[in-house]
Amino acid sequence: MISSGAPGMATERYNAVDREKHWQKTWTERDVFRAGDDYSKPKCYVLEMFPYPSGRIHMGHVRNYAMGDVLARYKRAKGFNVLHPMGWDAFGMPAENAAMENKTHPGTWTYANIEAMKTQLKSMGLSLDWNREFATCNVDYYQHQQKLFLDMYAKGLAYRKSSKVNWDPVDHTVLANEQVIDGRGWRSGALVEQRELTQWFFKITEYADDLLEALQGLEDWPSKVRTMQANWIGRSEGMLINWPLEGAKLPDEQQSLEIFTTRHDTIFGASFMAISPEHPLATHLARSSEDLTAFITECQRIGTSLEAVEKAEKKGFDTGLVAVHPFDPEWKVPVYVANFVLMGYGTGAVFGSAAHDQRDLDFAQKYGLKILPVVIPEDQDSTTFDVGREAYIGPGKLGNSRFLDGMAVKDAMEDVARRLEKAGQGKRQVNYRLRDWGLSRQRYWGCPIPMIHCDDCGVVPVPAAELPVKLPEDVTFDKPGNPLDRHDSWLKVDCPSCGKAARRETDTMDTFVDSSWYFARFSASDSAEPTDLEAAAYWMPVDQYIGGIEHAILHLLYSRFFARAMIETGHLPQGTKEPFKALFTQGMVIHETYKSSDGRWLLPVEVDIKEAGEQRVATELANGQPVTIGPIEKMSKSRKNLVDPDDIITGYGADCARWFMLSDSPPERDVIWTESGVAGASRFIQRIWRLVHEIIDQGAAQSAAKPAIFSDGALELRRSVHKALHQVGQNIEGLRFNVAVAQLYEAANAVQSALAAYDKKPTDDMAWALREAGEIMVQLIGPMMPHLAEECWLLLGYHSILAEQPWPDAEAALLVDDIVTIAVQVNGKRRDELTIARSASNDDVQAAALQLEPVVKALAGKAPKKVIVVPQRIVNVVA
């Protein structure tokens, strides 16, 4: 019986909220989680993606940080020097929007939010080294970013060029593609214009091949993310081919058309040339053709929405020009302006291989152009093969292709490439979908780009000694546009080169720049330089990075680029080009949605749910009206299916929130937040608390000597606990927190059963096993529920800090059973099981199995055809 301890004494409930504060204070006072600077110790760098300081943490943060914290605490207990820092991704638009609404400075709003969120994070009891905290909006951080920029500029990794951008004419700013919705600005709703602007770029394409190839070495990244990055980089090998043009007066530089293709093997199947409506040749021709101008305008109007692109018919405009085939001066094909050719890829011009590309086939059929198959499938004949309505993109032999006839596709490509290169009409080319990274933003709340524009000297870098270029404080947001553009005293500056009056660059950096190297800064957050090479060499790479899948491409690719650029500029040591050794992308927190009878979304706390048998009936607390329970979705402000971490932490405690976040769902999948699940977690906390009290009553004293011999019951308990110890460790290392949680439940069940088996005081060996079990159990829950674990550790009589204790070692002898249970199958169906000594020989096992009644019955006196014995697992008798 569980409460057979001190007479009539029911253990008081564990007051999580009160004790959690106490332990957080203790950890802080003792600076328990400060990363050590003994570089001879093995290190472990655990990092969760740092948050944007919106002002409040949400459940997604709780899940993310709970996972990282388990790993960090576990690794610390395993003897690693752990770096587990936290900071703030603090630049960006929301602060400016808030500034406009509240008439405050973006910094005021941001720093207030940071304070509020920091308090919340601290209430989670995370094992963070707050000594290394920084915010990217602080000049102590961004001045180093400016230094990185200057060094990258010096190496040609940052440059200026003119490019097309999405321009919001109301907000006076450039918008990212994802901020344009159906051709309109996401905030202003204004029709977005395409503008040609001179912007700053990082030369990420310089590393395209390396970024692609090195993905193969990232074995501890989800393959999904690696695939996404590979697709994003989009390497394709092909050729640039020049086609001389005829048929109109053309400018000297446009006497031929250069196209990019990956199917130069099909060059004898060419039936037309197609250029983008934005191609310079199209622009040139449009000057003398109203019809073409009208066509180009129409193409631009089709817009960028997915739907429009999907439905858009292939359309073209015959320019009247012809292009001359590189292998036959007599062969001429028409040149079209076509709506499906993208200016941003290759050269903005293609040749139409009608039989072997679906788009080209659609186009050729629409305009009645020649469709000549030149790659012939094995079972077809080149004179009769007809592709019909589906382009043939499979393997085959070349046909209808003169000197290429009979070749395989690969050989034909090689032959064409060699001949064209020799003739100077083409060259091999590797093309990438990846573009250089445009980092200019017409925004105030970002890192100033440390450049100066001088009428005489052009673009001049701010001398490193004059850094930082600080953001001016006295700005207003009452007018649209960038306040830096109208801040004269900041703007006007002498040219560092010639001393004449010049202007500062007023664009600031994309906030993705801030997050592309913060992990490196954490390795020496107080360094006078951007990084400290010795510290970086020790701490980098991040051993485990944890965050959302939404950053699978941009943030992670930019960071990989920055690591390379920082090596190039001497800010990171060689060998650290991959900043994140292991990556884990956690799932979202999802919740039911609730809608009131009159169609308003309701917060979970505004709804009362009654369980009536299988039925769940919801009513609105405020007025008793019925509420419709909707589908389970990602927590979002718009659906109001939000649970505030503060409510949970002040109600149930941080340990409870952490435990629930780690249980049940595998960490990479979505987890459903339910009230009953939290209540279950809370019950378990109280159960641990009671069990530890029971153990103090029933178990051995802290100083009791280990008995030489254990009875069966005690041995069984020790086996379960040591197995749990072994497996929980393995599962934490593998980030299988839900499985680790299940094993802890099992361990607790084993302890509880052992306790329940005694009415009176247990025997000495059992008493000792109970205390051992209690101590191990408490140490195992430590990484997940650190406050409860400290409290129980204290109860067990220790005056040390559990967070500083080493992880216990499992006794190897207890991990293997002497007696094993083996399933016995007949013809693959389980008929019985056999309990036998682990050391029993296969023959003994077989003999024992054949004597089992169900086996004898099934064999009906006949000899078995075959008996398969898998040691310690299974016996299969084939009848």
Next chain:
RNA sequence: GCGGACGUGGUGGAAUCGGUAGACACAAGGGACUUAAAAUCCCUCGAUCCUAGAUCGUGCGGGUUCGAGUCCCGCCGUCCGCACCA
């Protein structure tokens, strides 16, 4: 359209190497304790056959194997990513 992941009880999920499917938890039902409730404890809980025992059972259909949730082939469904990339 292309690429990828996934599909197991009422629910979340476990089964790490092809070897006893459903661990653990949630929900539900029954019981004990209690004046009562809360809390706690005990029992049941994939389906079918009244029961014992058996049969079926990991989206569907095939296959490999002594043995398949796991491997192979073909479907169906769900989710995610990319999307006129030449």
